[in-house]
Amino acid sequence: MTEINENQQFLTDLEKKLWNAADKLRSTLDASQYKHTVLGLVFLKYVSDSFYIRQDQLKAQFQDPEHDYYLDPEDFDGADSEEYQQELNTELEERDYYTEANVFWVPQQARWKFLQDNNKTVIGGAEITLADGTKKKFSSIGHLIDNALDAIEAVNPKLKGVLNKLYTRLQIDQTKLGELIDLVATIPFKHQSLDSKDILGHVYEYFLGQFALAEGKKGGQYYTPKSIVSLIVQMLEPFKGRVYDPAMGSGGFFVQSEHFIKAHKGRIGEVSIYGQEYNHTTWQLAAMNMVIRGIDFNFGKEPANTYTNDQHPDLRADFVMANPPFNMKEWDTGVKDDDPRWVYGKPPSGNANFAWLQHMLYHLAPNGSLGLLLANGSMSSNTKGEGDIRKALVENDLVECMVALPGQLFTNTQIPACIWFLTKNKGERTSATGRKLRDRKGEVLFIDARNLGYMKDRVLRDFTQDDLNQVTETFHAWQCSPDCHSREGGNLLEYADEPGFCKSVKLPEIQKHDHVLTPGRYVGAVAEEDDGEPFAEKMARLTSQLKTQFKESDRLEAEIKNNLAGLGYDV
Structure with missing residues (x-):
């Protein structure tokens, strides 16, 4: 088995174990509560495991004569001396050793071992002796967990107000919560070939997907399938500059951007992350997602409505990516008709699709690019001025590419979707990734x-x-341009229209179709292989063949009737 297959099998086995075991615990909480209960504990387990991994590295370095951190036992009456062990333990608790490696500093009472050692003890209330010798009273397991989250927030200011401290208030049997701790303890964030952050990301993604199924349409508001996120990121290549998502959910586009940058040997420090999210708990998840990856971010002062409380009013981003709620109704309460974002027409109250699109264009830099996932109706609808807005976007040469997606991609909706790719500059220039772009003015690429x-x-x-x-x-x-190279250094294949899949279309043809942007209208059908037989001859041959088959059918029918009559059946 290859390493890739082994890794996938490891993750698949992990999924099954976690979800099957968690099933018995979900009966006492609804899906939305359980989501945050589980993910908060997964977060605690991850930061603890990362801390322990770094601690093991440090221990080895302190005992390695070749390393700068070496502690010479001869300075302490030998390696077995109490003085040496005390010094070693003191050094292992120095916070700077962890932060220099971009590892969370985790206080003792927030470490997973502390939770596991004491979660059964505090059922009904108990006093626990902490590492510094002080004693602290805990009223329940929920109190123990909330205390751990408080301790982490206190020493990691970026998480202030982010962690969801809800465990004390949970209406759940304490023994069940203890079982959940034991369950999350089985998540291994240490693997021979998988990075611990990738394991965490997979666990988060898997749980978010399952919660989206459990919660129905509402649960999927923060969850975009990884493959769709990957596609938009691969196409836009957010390699450096400002990246913005005005409907960020749990931050999937930012995480995938990080993967793209690392895969292409870029520097995450050359990207600035901006996001906005209305739902408070989802906003918290996104912030946790960034912090554990060491990604600096600006998600505004607070969770807020993108339309009425824009957290980044002056932002002009190089890359804008989003999967907002499809066909959102009553979005414009409190929004002025003359809002400066509605450059190409005021979107109708009954559907926010073109509001999202124009909001993103408003925040796009002059050479920026955006990718937006929308319902298919956005490509052809003429309801309440939508057709006029789409026409204005096309006539102003903002639409670069339209991608029609297959159905059944989303856990929470069966609405067919498409991806809009827009840019304010189709002229010849060099992209952020160093790619030489040709002059594409007056052209749109359609991909089915x-x-x-x-x-x-x-x-x-x-x-x-x-x-x-x-x-x-x-x-x-x-x-x-023809001499353009891929990110990997090789030449890109020369573009050619492919019937049934892709076509480059000029503006006059789009005008003939009343500015409808459905790819199927333009790419045509898949070309069938020419067998060399003239049409007239083929038609005559097939007609003759059909007559012969009809005659044979009549003969067989008569024979069957005769056989049945011989058996005494009246047909």
Whole structure:
């Protein structure tokens, strides 16, 4: 088995174990409560494991004569002396050793071992002796967990107000909460070939997906399938500059941007992260997602409505990516009709699709690019001025690429979706990644990806990496000049229209279709292979063949009737 397959098997086994075991605990909490109960404990387990991994590294360095941190036992009457062991333990508790390696400093009463050692003890209340010798009273397991989160917040200012301290208030049997701690303890954040952050990301992503299913439409507001996030990130290549998501959910676009940058040997420090989210608990999840990865971020002063309380009014981002709620109604309460964002027309009250799109354009830098996931209706609807807004976007040459997606990609909705890619500059220039872009003024690329992907289970569809690469490489080849190179250094394939999949279309043709942007209208059908037989001859041959088959059918029917009559049946 290859390393990739072994890693995938490890993650799959982990998924099954966690969800099956957690099933018995979910009966006492609804899905939305359970979501934050589990993810808060997963967070505590992760930061503790990372702390312990760093502690083991330090211990080895303190005992390595070749390392700068070496503690010479001869200075302490030998390695077995009490003085040496005390000094070693003191050094292992120095916070700077952890922060220099971008590892969370975790106070003793927030470490997983402390929780596991004491979670059964505090049921009904108990006094616990802390590492510094002081005693503290705990009223319950929930109190023990909230205390751990408080302790982490106190020494990690970026998390102030972010962690969801709800365990004391949970209406749940204490022994059940103790079982949940024991369950989360089985999540291994140490693996021979997988990074601990990747394991954490997978656990988070898996749980978020399952919670989206459990909570229905509402639960999926913060969850975008990883493959769709990856596709948008691969196509936009947010390699450096300002990255913005005005409907960020749990921060999936930012996490995938980090993966892209690292995979292409870039520096995460060259990217500035900006986001906004209305839901308070989801805003907290996003902040936790960033902090554990060491990504600096600006999510505004508070969770807020993007339309009525824009947290980044002066931002002009180089890359804007979002998956806002589809076809959102009554979005404009408190929004002025003459809002400066509505450059191309006021969006209707009954649907926020073009409000999201124009908000993102408003915050886009002159050479910026955006990718927006919307319902398919946005490509063709003429309801209450939507057609006029779409026409204005096309006529102002802002639309760069339209991608139609297959159905059944989302856990929370069956609404078919598409991706809009827009830019304010289609002129010849060099992209943020160093790619030479050709002059694409007056052109739009249409990609019909509805036939890509595979069914990962009975209800959900997904893309393979080859599917993602096919769409991405088509887009980049279309964008680029003939001598353009890929990020990996090789030449990109020269772009060519492919019937049934992609077509580069000029503005006059789009005008003929009344500015409808559905890819299927333009890419046509897959070309069938020419067998060399003239149409007239083929039609005559097939007609003759059909007559012969009709005659044979009549003969067989008569024979069957005769046989049945011989058996005494009246037919």
